[in-house]
Amino acid sequence: MKQLIGVVVLLLLVVAPATAQDNVLTLITHDSFNISEDVQAAFEAETGITLEILPGGDAGQMVNQSILSKGNPLADVMFGIDNTFLSRGLENELFVPYESPMLENVPEDFVLDEEHRVTPIDYGDVCLNYDVAYFEENELAVPQSLTDLTDPAYEGLLVVENPATSSPGLAFLLTTIGVFGTEGDYTYLDYWTDLVENEVRVVDGWETAYYGEFSGASGGEGTYPLVVSYASSPPVEVYFMETPPETAPTASVVAPQTCFRQIEFAGILAGTDKVEEAQQLIDFMLGVEFQEDVPLQMFVFPVNQEAELPQIFLDHAQVVEEPVVIDAAELEANRADWIQAWTDTVLR
Template sequence: MKIRFGVFFLVLSVCVMCGCSRDSEKKETTSSPSPSAASAQSETEVKTPEPREIKEITLMTHDSFSVSAEVIALFEKEHNAKVIFLKAGDAGEALNKAILSRNNPLADVFYGIDNTFLSRALAADMFMPHPSVHLSHVDDALKLDPSQGLLPVDFGDVCINYDRQWFQNHDMLPPTMLEDLIKPRYKGLLVIENPATSSPGLAFLLATVSRFGEDGYLEFWKQLKANDVLITSGWKEAYWGKFSAASDGDRPLVVSYASSPAAEVFYAKEKPAQSPTGVVIGHGSAFRQIEFAGILKGTKQESLARALLDFLLSPSFQADIPLQMFVFPANKKASLPQVFQEHAAITKEPATLSPGRIQSHRDLWLSQWTELML
């Protein structure tokens, strides 16, 4: 028994020693990789790509421009870019700044030139042609630049808005065309914006030129003045300061946009079935404003600028336009929010004047209007 136990103990000792030796070998193998493995690991580390540098691109706009952060983030993520917004005043002021700096542009892309300034912008020869893939989904009536340097991005109709409740309370019908505004029953009811200082004010002046012609528009304004029209410097002063549906003012008629009723519903605490305001858009009473965007010559980010302009016309950006700026997207593929479908209007017969005619006569019309009305 003692011999057998001794033999057993000897065998067990040998096994334990062998096992320890193998464990030690395993540990050494784990902690000390072979030269070839170390080399492969080193190669892998060397080949790890550096983070791409984020490129900045500047978009020059008017002060009313707005876009959702999550929408612009789509472009920034796809192109590893950062969009810088340069707000440069109203549309006319922003265009002036772009023209004065065209030899050393302040931005890469410009957004917000409308058809009242289009010819002036094109005459400055500062935009690069860009036949965007999205233009096939834009109505031809919005494409006013054959060179494709300025592409249509949105549009809206400037027209008379009226306070539904006021007219119901006074048992009166609202006007249906421009000619109605000079009738005695509407005396003292209308507030407008000065066309020399307001974009919708200028659009309304152009609507009257289109409707009555150069020989007749001043006669219309003469009668409108006799009918006690009120003139303010800008849209905010007229709409939020004098319009009875949106303020404590006593004027139930105001020059605004055909999409303003949608804004009234959208911002209402309790959503009404019908907007509290209506619009007058028949018989050439509404002037269509079209806004354009283009790539500024001299950009140092041409490829990225082209991508940004395409993005501005893409359904993703275009669908964001209505509830950001309360105008209609130019791209017909963009979805419209329900509130726009139900409460925003588009005239079927807009007042029209060519950009060239506006450019050559704008100063004269403004001068004649100012002399008569102020």
């Protein structure tokens, strides 16, 4: 009898870890991902699934890692692939289709894959940001178009990020391509030539541009009153101030055809044996609880129309009505050439 009990105990010890492991779902995501502890706990309590977060670098690194491990994925679900890398992920068959019933609350404009291999989760607009005090003190009109930036009135006022090393830098390059095109009498390269003549400053990344060069950032010591950032940057400025002001010290230019919309997606990675659990996570990420957590965790906008924005976003975020959009397949086919042409024009 004692031997039988011993065998049973041994079996339980062997089976228990495997069962616990079966309830772990791994999410690979970019380094900017964040989720409130109580929201993650709610998902785990509702489903009995333990969510494990695997940082994958920036969006490009994450996609490249997943392509290299295709068929034997590092995780079960990916979050953070955006429309600038989407076609690469789809062409490499990284994802399996899943049409979440929660998509009924998401505008069709965000659904870029008709086969539902990826699901839109959030979006943000890359726009010009400006130092409100600088423009008021100098009685200078805020630029309302990309062309305005080539005016001598704005000489030496703009700092941008290198599109080869920065996601917002790439988004701004794509904005100029969407507006000026690649063929004709005046192309995006002609535009960038004019920006160079107007003494645009180029730095490697967003953090350097925003906190190192931009004069409007909290704690920043920069001298440039114009920077490429996000439409959600002004509420962030207010959010992190010890004594929040009534008006944000920065604002975004949201005039038509001046911003590029980035949409972030989640997808179930091909090769996972936890498809049902992954589907539950996708549904949860589209639910109101997660969607309302997004703005103050990642400072982007939810795609679910039923999610309410926090008051600080309602007070200080600006809505982009006409963002620039470039077809994902066209982007994938030309990204490297566009960046190389930009490098030859601007940096050499």
